[in-house]
Each structure stands twice: as structure tokens, then as C-alpha cells.
Amino acid sequence: MSTSLHQRLARGDSVLMVNPNHISPTLCEKLVRSGADSVFIDCEHGLASYEDIHHMAKAARYAGGFGIVRPQNQERSTITRCLNAGADGVMVPLIHTAEIARQVVHTFRYAVPDDHANKLLVGMVESVEAVRNLDEILAVEGIDVFFVGPGDLSQSMGYSPAVAPGKRRAQPVLDLVDETLQRIRAAGKVAGTLVVRQDVEHLVSMGAQLLYYHADPFVAEGVSAMRQLSAPATAALETH
Numbered sequence: 001m002s003t004s005l006h007q008r009l010a011r012g013d014s015v016l017m018v019n020p021n022h023i024s025p026t027l028c029e030k031l032v033r034s035g036a037d038s039v040f041i042d043c044e045h046g047l048a049s050y051e052d053i054h055h056m057a058k059a060a061r062y063a064g065g066f067g068i069v070r071p072q073n074q075e076r077s078t079i080t081r082c083l084n085a086g087a088d089g090v091m092v093p094l095i096h097t098a099e100i101a102r103q104v105v106h107t108f109r110y111a112v113p114d115d116h117a118n119k120l121l122v123g124m125v126e127s128v129e130a131v132r133n134l135d136e137i138l139a140v141e142g143i144d145v146f147f148v149g150p151g152d153l154s155q156s157m158g159y160s161p162a163v164a165p166g167k168r169r170a171q172p173v174l175d176l177v178d179e180t181l182q183r184i185r186a187a188g189k190v191a192g193t194l195v196v197r198q199d200v201e202h203l204v205s206m207g208a209q210l211l212y213y214h215a216d217p218f219v220a221e222g223v224s225a226m227r228q229l230s231a232p233a234t235a236a237l238e239t240h
Contacts, residue, residue, distance in 0.1 A: 005038065005066055005088070005120050006144065009190050014209055017068060017192075021216045023052050025059035031215060032065030040212060041069045043082065044093055053085040061088070068120060074104055080111035089120025091147060096129045098136035105142035120144050122192065122210065126152035131180055138187045145210050146184045147192040150177050181206040 008015055019040040020027045028039045039060045041048050048056065048069075057067025066088040071078045074092055082090055092104050101123055109116045121142065126149030130137065138146065151161035154173045163169055177193060184191035185207030192210025195203050200211060 006118075008037070009145065009209055012209070014204060014211055015192075017210060017212050019212070019214045020056070021046075021214055023048055023056070025055040027215065028056045028065075028067070029059040029063040032060050032063035036065060038066040038068050038088070040091070041067055041087070044070045044072045050081050050085040053082060053087055057086040057088060066120075068122065070124075074100070074107065076107045076110065079104075079107050083108075083111045083119060087119075089122065089144075091122035091124060091145075093124045093126065093149075093152075095123040095125060095137060095143075096127055097133050098140055101137050101140040101143060105140060109142070122147050124149050124152075125180060125184075126150075127156040128153070129156070131176065134180065134183055135187075138184065138189055143189075145190045145192050147210060147212070148177050148180045148184075148208075150174075150194050153177065177203075178206045181208055 005015060015037045016035070017038040017040050018031050018036040019042060020031060031039055039056065041053055041056050043053070053067070053069055057069070060067040067086065068089045068091055069082045069087040070091045070093060071082045074094065079090055079092065090108065095101050095104065104123060105121065108119070108121050112119055122145040123137070123143040124147050125131065125134065125137065150169060150173060153176065154169055155161045157173055157176070159170045159173055168174065181191045181193060181203065190209050191207045192212065193203055193208045195208070195211045195213055196217070204211070
């Protein structure tokens with residue numbers, strides 16, 4: 001089923017991948033029915049188990065989407081279990097060198113030898129070392145998307161990986177993200193990164209196709225907007 005993700009990316013379409021931020025197959029289904037192309041199941045920083053992967057990815061597929069998993073490491077057994085649990089692809093962290101990239105491709109193909117062409121392999125470029133080795137990493141065949149991770153990249157540059165609400169990352173980090181996305185696209189490869197509402201158009205113009213976002217901001221923004229809309233009505237009632 002993931003073949004259609006390959007097709008969309010090959011056409012140059014933007015693909016929206018949303019992290020539900022909660023272990024909930026129902027929410028995964030709802031996100032896809034609301035327009036997300038894929039859900040992101042995080043086993044590196046999240047709490048999802050292999051059984052959770054199975055149910056969440058299945059729910060996303062039931063709604064017509066896909067489930068992409070970030071495993072907690074690059075070990076063969078970990079990646080294999082994520083894919084065998086039903087993931088439509090994996091987004092592997094910490095691809096610092098071409099040698100690591102080659103090993104990840106080998107592990108991925110070993111895990112699903114008869115089906116790897118139908119699964120999505122995303123490699124994360126998220127350190128100064130990875131950016132320094134980017135040309136060699138991009139030359140490794142078998143990685144479908146090169147994802148620039150701004151949080152870990154920030155940390156490797158000496159900045160906090162977190163961003164306070166309403167704030168932006170340090171400008172040197174933003175500049176390096178832009179430059180890295182452009183280099184990926186210039187090499188004829190597919191690029192992806194984390195987006196937020198205010199910078200999504202800019203990042204797409206830099207070459208990002210796989211757009212990663214979190215579900216929690218949707219909820220927070222919706223509740224905040226409803227509170228603001230209801231405040232004048234509540235105040236009017238109190239004056240009568």
C-alpha cells in the first residue's frame with residue numbers, strides 16, 4: 001500500500017505526516033480521515049510498543065493512509081520488528097555518515113526482503129556531522145526520503161532543541177535547515193522536515209515534500225480559538 005506514497009513523492013506532491021502524540025488507533029484513523037497522508041508513530045521519544053504500532057498503522061491504513069514508525073535505534077532486530085508489526089515504513093534516526101546509511105539500507109532490505117520496494121525508508125539528517133557528510137550520504141542508494149530534523153540539529157549546533165510557543169529557532173539553525181533541504185533537492189533526492197503553520201510555505205519552497213507536524217498544536221489552537229470566540233458572548237451575558 002505504501003507504493004502510493006512513493007508515487008506521490010515521485011510526482012512532486014507534498015505528503016503530510018502527523019504525529020498523533022498519543023497512543024490511539026482511533027486518533028490515527030481520525031487524522032487520516034481529516035486529510036493527513038500518514039501518521040507518525042514515535043518509538044524513539046514516544047511510548048508506542050510493537051503492539052501499538054500494529055494497531056495504529058492498521059487504523060491509518062483502514063482510513064486510507066499509512067503508518068510510518070521512528071524506531072528507537074538502528075539495530076536490525078528493532079527495525080525488523082517495527083516493519084513486521086505492520087509499519088508502512090520507518091524513519092531511522094541519526095544517519096551521521098554514509099556508512100551508517102548503507103548499513104540502514106541493508107538492514108531495511110533484510111527485514112522485508114520481498115516487500116522493501118513497497119515500504120518507505122526515511123533517513124534522518126539531524127547533526128552537524130551529517131550535514132558535513134551530506135554529499136556522501138545522498139549518494140547511498142535505497143533511502144527514499146532524507147529528513148532534516150531541526151530539533152537534534154539545533155542541539156548539535158549548541159542550541160536548545162525546544163522552541164517556546166510563539167518563538168522561532170535560532171537563525172543559524174533555520175539557515176542550515178534551508179541550505180540542507182536545497183542540497184538534498186539539488187541532488188535529485190526527496191527532502192522532508194518538521195513544519196509549523198507559519199513556515200510551511202517557506203519550507204516547501206526550499207524543497208521539503210515530506211511535511212511532519214504534531215497533532216497537539218491542532219487541539220491547542222482549536223480550543224484557544226473557541227475560547228476567544230466565546231469570550232465576547234460570555235461577557236455580554238454577564239452585563240445583563
